[in-house]
Amino acid sequence: MAEKLTIGVLSQIRSFVRDPVTVVLAVLLPAIVIEGWGQAISNMPEMPTVESVPIELARIVGATLGVALVAGILGLVMIIGARSADRRLVVVGYSPSTVLVSRLLTIVGITVVIAVINFGVLSVNVSAEAPFLAVVFLALSGVLYACIGVLVGAILPRLFEGSLVIALLAMMDAFLSGESPLAADVPWWVEYFPLYHPKTLVQDTMLDGTYAMGDLLFVLGYLAVLVGLALFVFQRTMAVEGRWLR
Amino acid sequence: MSGRRTMTMFRISFRETARNYVLVGLLIALPIAFITVAFAVTQDAQMPIELPIDGETQTVMRGLPEVHGVAMTPLTSTIIAGIVGLLLMQDARNVDGRLVLAGYRAREVILARLGTLSVLVTLVTVVTVGVMAYDVRPEQPMLFVLAIFVVTLLYGFVGMLLGVVFDRVAGLWTILVASMLDIGLFQSPLFPMGEDTWWVKILPGYHPMEVVFDAGLTAQPDTLVHLGWSLGYLFLVGTVAVLLFYRLTGGQQTSRLQVIP
Numbered sequence: 001m002a003e004k005l006t007i008g009v010l011s012q013i014r015s016f017v018r019d020p021v022t023v024v025l026a027v028l029l030p031a032i033v034i035e036g037w038g039q040a041i042s043n044m045p046e047m048p049t050v051e052s053v054p055i056e057l058a059r060i061v062g063a064t065l066g067v068a069l070v071a072g073i074l075g076l077v078m079i080i081g082a083r084s085a086d087r088r089l090v091v092v093g094y095s096p097s098t099v100l101v102s103r104l105l106t107i108v109g110i111t112v113v114i115a116v117i118n119f120g121v122l123s124v125n126v127s128a129e130a131p132f133l134a135v136v137f138l139a140l141s142g143v144l145y146a147c148i149g150v151l152v153g154a155i156l157p158r159l160f161e162g163s164l165v166i167a168l169l170a171m172m173d174a175f176l177s178g179e180s181p182l183a184a185d186v187p188w189w190v191e192y193f194p195l196y197h198p199k200t201l202v203q204d205t206m207l208d209g210t211y212a213m214g215d216l217l218f219v220l221g222y223l224a225v226l227v228g229l230a231l232f233v234f235q236r237t238m239a240v241e242g243r244w245l246r
Numbered sequence: 247m248s249g250r251r252t253m254t255m256f257r258i259s260f261r262e263t264a265r266n267y268v269l270v271g272l273l274i275a276l277p278i279a280f281i282t283v284a285f286a287v288t289q290d291a292q293m294p295i296e297l298p299i300d301g302e303t304q305t306v307m308r309g310l311p312e313v314h315g316v317a318m319t320p321l322t323s324t325i326i327a328g329i330v331g332l333l334l335m336q337d338a339r340n341v342d343g344r345l346v347l348a349g350y351r352a353r354e355v356i357l358a359r360l361g362t363l364s365v366l367v368t369l370v371t372v373v374t375v376g377v378m379a380y381d382v383r384p385e386q387p388m389l390f391v392l393a394i395f396v397v398t399l400l401y402g403f404v405g406m407l408l409g410v411v412f413d414r415v416a417g418l419w420t421i422l423v424a425s426m427l428d429i430g431l432f433q434s435p436l437f438p439m440g441e442d443t444w445w446v447k448i449l450p451g452y453h454p455m456e457v458v459f460d461a462g463l464t465a466q467p468d469t470l471v472h473l474g475w476s477l478g479y480l481f482l483v484g485t486v487a488v489l490l491f492y493r494l495t496g497g498q499q500t501s502r503l504q505v506i507p
Binding site for chain 2: 159168187
C-alpha cells in the first residue's frame with residue numbers, strides 16, 4: 001500500500017514537473033503577480049475620498065493570487081491526468097483509495113511548495129510576523145483553488161480552456177476580494193468568494209502575527225465542501241463499467 | 247478563381263472560429279466581467295489624471311469609474327484578440343499547410359486568415375466599446391473606436407507571433423501576462439509609475455493607449471502623432487506575422503517539391 005502510494009505520488013509529481021509551462025508558471029508568476037499587483041495598487045494617485053493602500057497589502061494579495069493561479073492549474077492538470085490514467089491503474093490492480101489519496105497528497109504537496117515559493121518572493125519586501133502560519137494560510141488558499149481547478153476540469157477537461165477559466169476566475173476573485181481602492185463598493189456576496197477569507201488570514205498573520213478564528217473556520221468549511229466535491233469528481237474518473245471497483 | 251477560393255477559405259475559417267465555444271464565451275462573458283463589473287464596483291470619486299489638452303500635458307480631474315472603464319475596454323479587447331491570433335496561428339500550423347499541399351496558394355490561405363482576424367477584431371471592438379458605452383460614452387467616439395480597433399488588431403498580430411513560438415497553453419499565459427502588464431499596468435494612468443521609460447515606450451500598447459485615453463476622456467484630439475506611430479507599429483508587427491505565417495504555410499509547398507522524384 002505504502003509503496004503503491006509513493007509510486008503514485010512520485011509519478012504524478014513527475015508528470016506535473018515534466019510540463020515546462022507549469023514549471024515556468026510556478027517560478028515566474030509569483031514575481032510578476034506579487035510585484036505587478038503591489039506596484040499597481042500602491043501607485044494609484046491620491047484622491048480626496050479614496051483611502052490609499054500600502055504596498056505591503058497589495059503584495060500580499062498578489063501572493064495569494066499567485067498561489068491560487070498555479071494551484072488551480074495544478075488541480076486542472078491532475079483531473080485531466082486522472083481521466084486518462086486512473087481508470088487504467090484501477091484495472092491493473094491499484095485500489096481506488098490508493099489512487100485517490102496519491103492524487104490528494106500530490107495536490108497538497110505541490111501546493112505547499114508553491115506557497116513556499118510565493119512566501120519567499122513576498123518576504124523579499126514584506127517581513128512576516130508569523131511566517132509559518134502565513135505559509136499555511138497561503139497553502140490553504142492554494143488547496144482551495146486546486147479543488148476549483150479539479151471542478152473546472154470535470155466540466156472543461158482541456159488544459160487550454162480550463163486554464164483560461166481558472167485565470168479569469170482567480171483574477172476577478174483577487175480584484176474583488178483584495179485590497180483595491182478601485183473596487184471599494186463591492187457587494188456583500190463577495191465575502192463568499194474563495195480568496196476573500198484566505199487573503200484576510202494571510203494579511204493578518206503577515207502584518208500582525210494573529211488571525212481571526214471566524215476567518216479560519218470559514219475557510220475550513222469552504223475547504224471541506226470543495227474537497228468533498230473534488231473527491232467525488234476524482235472517484236467518478238475511476239468508475240469501471242458503470243460501477244466502483246473495490 | 248483565386249478570389250473565389252479565398253472567399254471559400256475565409257468562410258470556412260470564420261465558421262471554424264465561430265464554432266469555437268471558448269472564443270464565443272469569451273466574447274460574451276469577458277466584456278461583462280471586466281468592463282461592466284469595473285463600472286459597478288468602482289467608487290464614485292474624482293481622480294487626478296494627466297491628459298494631453300491643447301498640446302500640453304495637464305493634470306485634470308476625471309471620474310474614477312470613467313477612467314477605470316476606459317482602461318478596462320482595451321484590456322478586454324486585447325486579451326480576446328490575442329487569443330484569436332494565437333488560435334489562428336495554431337490552426338495554420340495544423341491545417342493550412344495541408345491546404346497548400348492540396349493546391350491552395352499560400353497567399354490565398356493567408357488572405358483568408360487575415361480576413362478572419364480583421365472581422366473578429368472588428369467584432370471584438372464593437373462588442374467591447376458597446377458594453378463600455380452602456381455606462382459611459384467616450385468624448386471622441388470615432389477616434390476612440392479607431393484606437394481600440396488598432397490596439398486590438400495589434401494584439402491579434404502579437405497573438406499570431408506567439409502562436410509561432412509557443413503551444414496553445416504557453417501562448418495563452420503569455421498573452422494574458424503581456425496584456426495585463428502592458429495594457430493593464432504600464433500604459434494605464436490609473437497606476438502612474440512616474441516618467442515613462444524607454445522600454446515602456448517600445449511596448450505595443452504605448453502609442454495606441456495614449457490615443458485611447460485622449461479620445462475617451464478629452465474633447466479634442468491631441469494624440470494624432472501617436473495614432474501615426476500606432477499604425478506604423480501595426481504595419482511592422484503585421485508584416486512580421488504575415489511573413490511567419492507564409493513560412494508556416496508556404497513551407498509545405500517546398501517540401502512537396504522536394505519529395506517529387
